[in-house]
């Protein structure tokens with residue numbers, strides 16, 4: 663479980679960490695930089711939001727897993743900065759299963775061609791897939807989204823690409839995590855359910 667701490671104050675984050683949270687998710691680079699040195703006990707940091715290419719350099723050595731790899735220009739920048747720091751970068755490919763125009767992420771049928779390009783970047787280790795399901799009053803309506811992401815990960819597993827593992831399926835948020843888990847999620851991103859409603 664990733665505790666999504668966007669808009670949450672550092673004091674509250676540290677309280678959550680004391681209570682046992684050890685994975686935190688943020689969606690904005692600026693917020694990560696503001697909080698990074700103030701958050702205690704070195705939790706695992708997840709970048710779950712859209713990542714602008716020109717901001718990679720600020721977080722490349724801080725983030726343990728990037729959930730939002732969705733384009734080649736970002737892969738190129740990750741490769742370049744990882745090389746400079748002599749590290750590997752762990753990433754999930756963000757997939758827009760429901761093909762919502764308002765959302766980031768590759769459409770399902772673009773994922774295999776994308777991975778076939780990504781394997782040319784030796785500093786990038788693909789650890790799985792991530793999706794954000796459309797909001798649904800009744801999350802049963804979006805069960806198919808989670809099922810399709812799982813199917814895609816099974817297909818990718820069979821292909822045994824180098825540096826590509828299908829270890830994590832990052833899917834499910836406060837409103838839909840139960841169904842996501844039923845469909846095979848092993849990484850849920852929970853904000854509201856832990857910290858209450860966000861006030862922006």
Ligand SMILES: *Cc1c(COP(=O)(O)O)cnc(C)c1O
Pocket residue numbers: 666668689710711794835836837851852853854855
């Ligand atoms: C904000 C956010 C979450 C958490 O959403 P909740 O509904 O508050 O649990 C999960 N994933 C991403 C990508 C987010 O931006």
